[in-house]
Amino acid sequence: MAERKVAVVTGAAQGIGEGIAMQLAKDGFDIAIGDLEQQRQKAQGVIAAIEELGQRACFHAVDVSQRDSMFALIDAAVDELGTLDVLVNNAGICDVVPIADVTEAQLERIFRINVFSVVYGIQAASAKFEALGKEKGKIICASSIAGFEGFPILPAYSGTKFAVRGILQASAQELAPKHITVNGYAPGIVATPMWDYIDQELGKLNGKPKGQNMADMLDSIALHRFEYPADVAGVVSFLASDKADYVTGQTVIVDGGMQYR
Numbered sequence: 300m301a302e303r304k305v306a307v308v309t310g311a312a313q314g315i316g317e318g319i320a321m322q323l324a325k326d327g328f329d330i331a332i333g334d335l336e337q338q339r340q341k342a343q344g345v346i347a348a349i350e351e352l353g354q355r356a357c358f359h360a361v362d363v364s365q366r367d368s369m370f371a372l373i374d375a376a377v378d379e380l381g382t383l384d385v386l387v388n389n390a391g392i393c394d395v396v397p398i399a400d401v402t403e404a405q406l407e408r409i410f411r412i413n414v415f416s417v418v419y420g421i422q423a424a425s426a427k428f429e430a431l432g433k434e435k436g437k438i439i440c441a442s443s444i445a446g447f448e449g450f451p452i453l454p455a456y457s458g459t460k461f462a463v464r465g466i467l468q469a470s471a472q473e474l475a476p477k478h479i480t481v482n483g484y485a486p487g488i489v490a491t492p493m494w495d496y497i498d499q500e501l502g503k504l505n506g507k508p509k510g511q512n513m514a515d516m517l518d519s520i521a522l523h524r525f526e527y528p529a530d531v532a533g534v535v536s537f538l539a540s541d542k543a544d545y546v547t548g549q550t551v552i553v554d555g556g557m558q559y560r
């Protein structure tokens with residue numbers, strides 16, 4: 300019998316994380332969803348869909364900004380599903396606040412959730428790969444095109460996404476001797492609740508009606524359509540697969556042709 304493979308995906312109750320969890324389940328992974336306790340109900344729908352594909356799935360409440368909580372998620376996933384092969388550090392938040400108005404509390408919160416979480420996830424997963432005696436492990440982190448070029452009115456968010464790339468590049472080099480790869484994905488404008496929020500908050504600042512700020516982005520996308528979670532999930536599927544064994548320290552842009560690096 301083929302050995303079971305397990306992926307932990309944070310922020311997988313909705314949006315891009317849900318898309319990644321579904322794709323990795325199609326790829327043959329059992330899935331542990333880590334998300335906020337308030338997302339438990341939503342996650343049950345994702346679990347049901349994964350189980351329909353014939354894979355096992357579970358939910359564990361986590362606050363990725365807290366080191367102990369992130370370590371507990373990895374422990375709980377292994378206790379329940381038996382092993383660990385892939386961690387996707389996907390959970391994140393966005394703040395739509397001009398640079399002049401960013402507060403200390405906002406900075407603290409967004410860096411804890413988007414950046415500290417990535418450090419804690421890399422620490423927890425790499426320690427677990429070693430404890431389990433895995434021959435290799437894969438860690439995949441959410442950056443953004445805003446992590447290559449700052450996005451106006453999202454200055455703190457952009458900073459967090461640049462930071463993710465720095466952390467994963469350094470970690471990739473440190474963990475390579477243990478055959479642990481660390482990579483990232485950088486989506487563009489993805490139709491998820493996060494962009495609903497961005498559109499709404501930009502609208503409060505510039506007076507544009509609901510949907511207009513997002514619609515205005517369309518002409519900057521070469522493929523001329525908005526991105527879906529499945530578009531991001533296709534890239535993550537590759538990074539999680541054996542085909543990407545020789546790829547590390549990279550952040551793959553998946554944006555339909557907005558940025559060229």
Ligand SMILES: NC(=O)C1=CN([C@@H]2O[C@H](COP(=O)(O)OP(=O)(O)OC[C@H]3O[C@@H](n4cnc5c(N)ncnc54)[C@H](O)[C@@H]3O)[C@@H](O)[C@H]2O)C=CC1
Binds near residue numbers: 309
């Ligand atoms: N939507 C977009 O256009 C883009 C999104 N991204 C990144 O992709 C990732 C996913 O984004 P979306 O799916 O669009 O966002 P979303 O807002 O739709 O979903 C985020 C998920 O993360 C969870 N989450 C938030 N804070 C958490 C915490 N402290 N602990 C545990 N879970 C937490 C939420 O409950 C939610 O399920 C984020 O890191 C985001 O920055 C990057 C580029 C573009």
Ligand SMILES: CC(=O)C(C)=O
Binds near residue numbers: 450489493
């Ligand atoms: C939310 C986000 O990362 C972008 C680029 O829209």
